[in-house]
Amino acid sequence: MEDQSVDEFEDQYSSQVIEEEDLFFDDPSFDQDDNNHFEDGESAALFAQAVAQHNQLSTHAQDKDDEIQGQAQEVSEETLRNRLAGASAHKAGLDSLDKDRVNQIIYEASKGSAFFENEQKKDHALTKRIDEMLQRYDQIKDLDLTLEQSIVDHKIRELEESRDLTQAICHLDMDAFYASVEELDDPSLKDVPMAVGGMSMLCTSNYLARKSGVRSGMPGFIAIKLCPSLKMIPLHFPKYRAASAKVRDIFKKYDPDFLPMSLDEAYLNLTKYLTTTDLSPAEVVEQIRNEIFESTRLTASAGIAANRMIAKVCSDINKPNGQYFLPSEPEAIMEFTKNLSIRKVPGVGRVTQRVLEALGVKTCGDIYGRRALLYRLLSPISFNFMLKSYLGLGSTSLSSESSRKSMSVERTFNPISDRAALRQKVDQLSELLAQDLAKDGLRGKTVSIKLKLTSFTVRARAKTFPSYISSSKDIARIAKDLLEKELPVNIRLMGIRMSTLKPQANEDQGVKKYFSVVTNKIINDDDGNSNNYTPMKRPRPDDIESGTINDTSIDTDTEMQGTSSRPVLMDLICPICNRQLQMDNPQFNYHVDECLTKVTVKAILQEQDHQGMEVIGSGEDSNNSSTSSSCNSENGHTSNHSRKRMGTSNRQLRDKARIKSLLDYYS
DNA sequence: TACATACAC
């Protein structure tokens, strides 16, 4: 694309989105459903095994001796190969022999390129990061994690109680969307391997091409090596938009507030519709898919479940042209997540997968057995996310009320390093960005530039201004300042972003936004809608219900302890205060709640303060637990639960912060 | 706030 003008480029790539439908990592070896709920001894053993495995894979043993190094290097190519293969390389249609062949071809085709070198660098960085995490594990593995376990279990109970099973959420996903649309126009394309996109990037491929390993996100020139007869079709966005509009018309009938994620994907909340019909959820979705086919001759796949997360996972199960219904029952959901590869959870990408795998977590079910460890090793946010994945929890409302936080433009081009040319790029991009900002009536204070060097390393620089700006000139001036400090550079991409946004202080702008006011400037695109960002600003009065408590009393312990669900009084020992209690489950939960939040956490904080003071004090004395409350530590054992030494005081601070954040969560 | 990463689509 040589010195292709920006407009031309825009035509080809604006709003281009790679279809990700087949990108899930699906290694069959993950499916083996061994040990999901192991107890702790077992857990530790499995964990050790995972650690050993990782060490084998990483270049851990390196600096020992050169020969080993060479060997390790070779093994570590494994992860890089996976990385290069793209996320979807393990997907159906290829047996393992083909898979190896495909990976080999991709590897050979990439080798030596700047892209390859950069991927290698990133891969090493990740390996190192994982090594560091495993070292942290080493330091805590001998600690008594009983308390952590209690905290986590408590949190699990809370999450379980928050489970909302009242909604019927559907995720709909068009099959090989762009490719299918192209096949409508030219049915002969159905009989040949075909992909939509260009030599540098494919957006999607038909099922014949997938058999050869050709898939979305792959550069066209590599795809051709995999499949020399591949037919490549350039993008035709107007067609895709038209098809998408038809599909959305149908969605609208079933949920006027449906949430589109892209041209080919959307979430529907069918709860309301279901009250108007005798059809089952699955039947309704069948009907929707039939209507889509009648209207467009295109097929779609769907998942129906209690929340977005699992609905999304479900839509992948029977694709193409299929659907999957997961009943909204806790048992069914737990059974479903038990063997679900963690990678299928939306939000878990290849990096997270590798990290978790190193910690012995391959499926959502695995999370439970590692919960105390994960609690220690992950950030509170990540940990919380893991628990929700384990429980199969997710958002049950489709509101997208959050306003936009940034707006940006970026372009790839033939490398430039000439200062004048660089500054010209800034001008071009600033102009585009200013237009987009104007379209949405936005101004902002923070300008960032992004530079991708020819080595593929990325640099971002930002500057925040005291006042809001929006003109291309203002943007360009700041961007040039930022650029100047980075010179000299040789880059293949430049981007400019505006953030810290604020709507233009313009009266009826809220209305104007929807009827694109004809500005003095007609912008490149004929349909006047060059980006596909629809400002979905629907007020959603119905959100309010989602806060209601569902009183379907759930036996929160069925899965974890197998205790009876009947309200029978039992002799239980509170893991926090160590007292023997006679109560039923709900009472016990309540007690643990109180105990945890009101007493023990404080005690821990104090204890840690203490330990922090005393450096590595004799650790036995901390009889500080008599913080007055309904639930005192009888023997001081719990709060004193012989932690063997913590690392640096830095770590203590972190732990403290962690527990504090947990406290916040409770309150 | 600035910057880097990870992720979705």
Next chain:
DNA sequence: TATGGTGTATGTA
């Protein structure tokens, strides 16, 4: 010859 563009979230300093 050749590996995208837009946006959000998160972690860390």
